[in-house]
Amino acid sequence: MHGTFMRKTLVLTIAGVLGTPAAMAQNLALEEVLVTAQKREQTLTEVPAAVSAISGEMVKEYLNGAQDIRALAARVPGLNIETSNGRTQPRFYLRGLGNIDFDVNANQPVAMIFDEISLENNTLRSLPLFDIERIEVLKGPQGSLFGRNTNAGVIKIDSVRPSEERNGYLSAAYGSRETFVVEGASNFSLSDNFHMRASLKYQERGKWIDNTVNGPGDDFGGFEEFAWRLQFQWDATDSFSAHLKLHGFNQDGSDPNVFYANAIALGSSGLRPEFDEEIVSNDSGDIADLTLDHYGGALTLEWSFSDDLSFTSITGYDTLENFQSADVDGGEISFNPADIGQLGKQVFFGVATGDGLDDLEQFTQEFRLAGQSDRLFYQVGFFYFDEDFDLINQDFLTPPLTAIVTQHTKSHAFFGQFEYSFSDTIALTVGGRWTDDEKDLSVGPGVAGGFVAPASIEVQDDFFNWDVALTYDMSDDWTWYGRVATGSRGPVTLGRFGFVSSAKTEDTLSAEIGFKARLLDDRMRWNTSVYQFKNDDQQLTATGGAANVNQLLNADQVDGFGIESEVDLQVTENLFVSANFSYNDTEIDDPGLRDDLCGSAPTCTGLDPVAGTRVGPFGPVTEVFIDGNPLPRTPEWIFNFLLEYTHPVQNGEIYFNTDWNYRDESNLFLHESIEFVQEERWLGGLRVGYRTANGMDFALVGRNITDEVTVEGGINFLNLTAFVNEPAYWGGEFRWSF
Template sequence: MNTFTKATLAIAVTTGLGQTAIAQDNIEEKGLEQITVTAQKRTQSIQEVPLSIATLNGEEFTSLFAGGDDILALATRVPGLYAESSNGRVAPRFYMRGLGNTDFDLAASQPVSIVMDNVVMENVVLKSFPLFDVEQVEVIRGPQGTLFGRNTTAGIVKFDSVKPSDDFDAYVKLGLGSLGTQNFEGAVGGGLSEDLAVRLSLLSQERDNYIDNAFSGVVDAIGGFTEEAYRLQFAYNINDDFSALLNIHGRELEGTASIFRANVLSPGSNNLNQNYDRETVYYDANLLGNGFDNNPQGYEGFGTSLTLTYDMDSMTFTSITALETAEGDSLGDVDGGVVVDPAQDINGDGTVETTFPGFVPFSAVTQDKLNDLEQFTQEIRWASNNDGAYNWQAGAFFFDSSFSVTSIDGFFGATEVFHENTTWAVFGQSEFAVNDKLTITTGLRYTHDDKTLSVGEQNVDGFAVVIGAASIQEYADINVDDGQLSYEISANYNIDNTSSVFARYANGFRAQTIQGRDVAFEGAPSVADAETINSFEIGFKSDLLDNTLRLNAAAFYYVIDDIQFSAIGGGANNTALINADEGSAIGYEIDLRYLASDNLTLTAGFSFNDTQINDRELSVFPCGANATFAGNCTVNDPTTVDNRALIDGNPFPQAPKTIYNFTARYTYPVSDDAELFVFTDWAFQGETNLFLYDSVEFSTDQQHEAGLRIGYENFKHNYQIALFGRNITNEHNLRGGIDFNNLTGIVNEPKVVGIEFTARYY
């Protein structure tokens, strides 16, 4: 256990033991709890909001992270939601209703917005802030352009931390698991005075390196990480009229970037082959001449926000001011193997090889550095606070972001590109209760977005420049700006006091984007125009069987004009932005929660997403387009004379056609104030294309992961002890691929089992 963990554990336990624990009443009224959400920036029952929403909290949420997983653990745990990354524990990529962005660049935009404590996390690195002491997660599906703005065409994942309160409370959670996994989470808070409350939340996660680099001979070279984070909040309240909430938070990560595995797929198959060994890789030693052979990754971040709320006679004024910063870097052996000269017996089987495992045409290693990211946001909002039939809210939003990305390639050298983005918007929403059953909601937002890219001086010592294979180029600054309206209208009809139906039409847009990644490889920057979505959905919400069964469902259809895609890889290893004429999707989501008995609670969810690219002329370079890699990949699409794949009719990349998940929790009382419990969660992912083109190798189907907790909980003394397992069946699932060099794959995390202790103090 490191010094940070020991210190924070001592602080939380010492503080908590000084208080008297209050026994929790174990007797609950039969029926499902009422869930409130803030999807429309005000507190409402989830059953009253005319949106498709799923929530995660309590054990269903915290059990996902018992094995040290990061935010990607949310993938497939909610119908319609998926996430993946080729950047380790930073820069996650989210997809909702099949819509996302596969671009791995640190400047990439996404159509799924991540909002943490009411602050948008626009940059992909900010989206990876660790999750701890979380009160609730809201997954809001469909465009949210009116209240949340641009880049929400797919939806929003909204995280709300536990806030300070006047009453003292604290908890500590310590988990120990296989692979040297250590997890600590704790919080302590309470009133400092009549008007001031505070809460300190801490996180420390560790995992040992467990993957050997068989080429360099280093045992336990990669795979581990250390993640530490904190959040300090002060809440100030005066006479219920004025409140202020100050949030200060930060994180520090040292670990391993994504593990790329060369030729773990065979031509004509998407099954992992004999080259795959979860605990072994073959990476070139002394990458870039700096001695790194362990795909290192290090990031740090700091942020603060101030929320002011003032209640007047007929309205409430809210101001949210926030600053987020981050910087760090990752290095990756992207080809996933080794290229040696002269030939040698790399794997010790008596065979002399020049590459391993399998044929690796050339060595590819890259390093990306995020420099001086600063994001400033300011939102002001007025909202009615009456109980009448008509309610409204209106406000303005300002966003400013700047950072640079340095890309270092072993052949071309280093380049640095600078990004700036300024956005402002004004918005309004109204809600009118026509009668006791029917409520109409309308919304409108105007957004202006401005982006600039400039290229810094390139590294004249790049090997390609030295040998004359490349030249130093100058690029003019690129500036793009656009202003667009977003709007929506919805109707919610209460059938009776237990069931309702809703219908919604929403229009939104993802702002124009600039991609500078190709500059690192002597290519020009690319620009994509803004995409615009028109979405239609209908839904049904109900609490049935005496409030023991909650069944919510929604069906949707959307069309996106000028949909943005990222053409990744291919023979030239490009990362270029493109616009397709149109993208469309049809599907549905079902969320179910059932209190089967006083001792058994079941949840289940299912989603279906049928996405389609509509552009007869659009083509991209597929795997195998490089002459040295030809024949390794089986492309199912028709191709042009220059070996480009025509992608009309293909599904969106990384868009699971189906997602199914379920959980079950069974309790067995052992006394009046204690119980044994068993909790399990399962998630299944259906057919998924990894790239824009369709190939046999880079597609997946019927992948799943499961978790299990078996424990004892004492309500009188407020503690819990549990055995846990993540990926308990030790599935080997293909999550991503690299297609420009060989059949490289990225797989999921291994099974982790352990024990976890939690104590609460009141």
Template sequence: MSRLSRIVPSRTTLAFAVSAALLAPPLLAQETATTLDAVQVTAQRKVENIQDVPVSITSISAEKLDVLGSGGTDIRFLSARVPSLNIESSYGRAFPRFYIRGLGNTDFDLNASQPVSLVYDDVVQENPLLKGFPLFDIEQVEVLRGPQGTLFGRNTPAGVVKFDSVRPSQELDGYAQLAYGSDAMVNFEGAVGGALGGNWSARASALYQRRDDWVTNTYPGPNDGFEGYDESAARVQFLYESDAFEALFNLHRRDLNGTARLFRANIIEPGSNRFVPGFDKDEVSLDGVNFSDLETWGGSARLRWDFGQLSLHSITGYETLESLNRGDIDGGYGAAFLPPGMSGPGFIPFASESADGIPDHSQVTQEFRLESDYGGRFDWQAGFFWYREDLTIDSFNYDSLSPGNPRAGHAVQEQENTAWAVFGSAEYAATDKLKLRAGVRYTKDEKDFSATVLEGAPFGAPVGGPYTVDTDVDDVSWDASAVYEVNEAVNLYGRVAKGFRAPSIQGRLLFASAAAPNGGVSTADSESVISYEAGIKADLFDRRARVGFNLFRYDVSDQQLIAVGGGANVATLLNADKTIGQGIELDLEAWLAEGLLLTWGSSYNDTRIQDDDLAVAVCGGGCTVTDPTTTIGGGTYALIDGNSLPQAPEWIHNLTLRWGIPLSEGELYFFTDWAYRSEVNFFLYESPEFRGRSSLEGGLRVGYGWGDGAYDFALFGRNITDQTRIVGGIDFNNLTGFINEPRTFGAEFRLNF
């Protein structure tokens, strides 16, 4: 089979997708007169109809967010709920890793940069621990696929996930929502807002979530159980509005105390990606300490001056955090060199217990943007962006085999990152039907990094340092697009864009050998991506259905990759010569009948690493490497040319159905949602043991609303089939993995006022 045939979706696949989008709705929607409301988005930093934006974009409504989050799950509930979006974590709730079209970063370092940018209330959240801020009192979520570097602030070669909170208003309104479910799960959120007098209004929002441990520790270790959490978050906003000036101030905070990611030793059957016989998800045997503590808070000031045909925007943001996350990495107890019966489950070559935390952090951002509104054929935006982050990372090792699990290693990383950019974007209506857009951005990025081993680890590096790295780069990103209006209901669009990600630095020192260059600090050079896409957006059947369909291809030069783990348990940054990806994406929403609403999303992504000489360390034991291998410095390395990117499923499908039945006093409704993703590789090399099986998770909600929407009571279930899957692995020691969230069910009451 040729490489091209392996990468390009077959004609049958494309024909089926187009037919499903364009031919299925009339068979089902012709019986209803209900129409879809227009979806307004801010993908181009201004409010527009989603059908007019030349970007592959999915918007998620507030009601859908409430349903998906009803089980108390964290931001990862969005994974596979949007075409081409995957989210996973080896830290649990604290540290989500985002992937769009297969582009992401599996690095677990607290200094890791991601090619997917997360923007919360117009402020970029750069550090990975900031990206997990809970979703509550949210107006809308937008997922923008493909490079977005012209108008958005930091590292966006893969895309942007954008959250917008409900803004204050002069009208008194709010809600309170309380759910209780399995494992003593409590999920509360609420908000209240209204006028303060004069031109001022305010809104306060809060969330509280908790769950008891549902996994029992059968070993008499420091922890009796795992997977419980206690999390709270709050946000307060103040809005001032006058004829020519608006100011929106935001303060927010998050506190999380719970379990770190729970690693389970030897749960993978050798030669396959299935659980070993007798696996029990409700039990583990660990001798290490496990916890996750995270505190974040921040604020922003968004100002807008209206000068008639011009408006000036100022966005100032500040974020800070403090964290410590500790876990039993070997996933079991004891070690193989101890007397028989003193280690397990399965083979534990040696004990590994570690922690990483950020004791000191600050992020400051400032943007000024000037926007025109001439009311004619031509408009533009231009601005300046400044970013500064300072952080300190502590890494610790511990001795699980000694009483009290004493510390046995300590390293510190420090980094200062300063970046600034100037940007401009313009749009021109060439004809009544053809609109052209283009943008350009110049970025300057500097990093000063230092790492020191203060206390040497028994199996790693001795005391040493500081080991330093400085980077200083600049780049020009750009995009150009066109939208052609076939008629009032159908738009065709095309887009080409260049994205950029600044160099990354990684300092996992405690397991590095004494002979490792620069103490084990590694650096990946800048990466750039060129993306092409073309698509159609249409309102069909008198606006009873809406569809968006596109094809895309991207080429990444010098892609930053992380070789995680392996027999040496080190993480090394690399650059691949080239990575290519291409595929299709489909979004469909349709009224199938009166009261019956369907949403459907699908994507096909095929990614390939192209680098004949790129080799990475393989697992430390137990796995079956299927790639060609070579020997480097006495160690076995896998050649990964032609492999897909890790955590990059080829197929994603998602479905929701909502059926509402009007009754005399209210509405009885049924809501079901399903998300499918195909198999994924956990690492850069290929191995059946570390290739996650396909996943299909569903939810069900049955509720009754009354009082003109003032009251709602519902019963719900998440992961209703109780599917259990291995979703990630640790490959340095044995066949260790971690699994997905269990089935949850409960009841929820909501009051709107």
């Protein structure tokens, strides 16, 4: 009775505020959102977990102006995305859990599943997004169905698949910084039951950053990318189908990332007033470079033995080679002590490094059996993962120093999920997965010479993850759910220039409760969840501090809690608004855990208790206690707002879209300081255009339209070096959908 009263009061209140009783009578219902968050097609309401979905059309809007996957940061409650490697190796953070490690072989607690294939290595995740059907963000542990390294959640990306419909498009855009983008896709029916889809994307940008060391002229910022995808769908019989995907991606650029020496002033946060993102002082010659070649394929075979029993096999293979190098200190070397802390200067010595993967190979295989009776749905399966690569670390000293890191990972798992409906309104979901992980890592000198002491690490562990969820349909338009789940990030190894370390398995226990509602005659969708989690043996990465190396740590415990809420509302036939927010609080609970305070010159202003000093490679290193600190790169508040308005005209419509997102500030590293914070920011996008009745679209587009440039990350072992987000983009775009 109390719940019904609350629901009716809420609906009447919103209707009163809108003041549109006539509009409510119209058929303005939002489309039902279908997702595959549980490896089967369901409505968003049926999934007993927090899931956010971004449509393919919205992905196109966010990626205007050659944006990469980082453009999705803060579009989803609790999601942050960043990288210290430019347009490669995105790092995802969900509900505060992520990994700031910049090493190429770093493990992440957020998995990325692209067309049913888990892409383990961060470099594999550099794929551009195009011809996308939907992106689903699954929050909280997903260990039962998606396995290892998903204790924070999953980014699940599905491309548009072949069908008998033509369903194609072509688009071209040109804008700021000589940015040019063209992409397209189309289905082709080769027979009544054999269909193909071809998709491609090409984008380039001119060099737009002037390196003052080389004199006038643009030296950095340019790139060229080409990606393609071929898919074949064969519906052989009513009971058997096969889907084959082949894909490739080539990337070349003048830099993986641009670092700005002393972009942050001592004793303050944020960029100093005289900072200009179009001017840099890098003195490492022509080493700044980026190359990447990624090819792969996936084969999905499906047998339907009856309407209630099916078997699926998914086989994936990916191979990749890349190398990227940069002037990491970000400044012009000087031997004058008066230049310490000066914008664009690095005093006494500099650091320029490169990292790359040689012949990375990843193979995955999943078998899954699914069945359904009157009240029971079940799926059980087996998963196998094999990854092998050589990682190249190069320090451009005189003579240069090169290390080769060889890593081999094997993992296999058995999993199952069962959903039982006690009645038409109550359902119980139970899942479990047993996983065995093995990882071998060895480090040795490379062909370029230099002394690197050989070292090796072998780690192995097996673990069991489970989840239990209860769904209660309080009415046709209001569903409550509760979920308790565990997740694990398997043991990890790290080696950089001979510095090796490891961390044992990280375990997560999470509990959440939430509701999913459809209100105002299905014109409004409102989803909310409240959660709390506890991580045991949290894997943390101490980056930099004393030198250009990383060190793995295990914190005894990390606690977190928060709330997420999303609202979509079709206000009128021509006006749609969407808004979401998240609050997330995390805290490291380990009284003895230490991190190296930034080893900058000048040294940053630390805010943590000093634990002591030790001898480091360049002199004494100050260690600080980090107990009680929040996790890095995890803003407490994220807010997102979208408005779409259309106005019909003869033979088409004029439309206006704008989206805005706010991200609170957060620490860049495990230790706290005044200087090294990821700044709070508001970023806005705009699209104004004319869409014809026959599918043509002419638009003016803008990203970061207020030109807000802020600190995205930093280098804390030399000076107050920072890297920043992209400045404003303005351009024109033409699309033709057919």
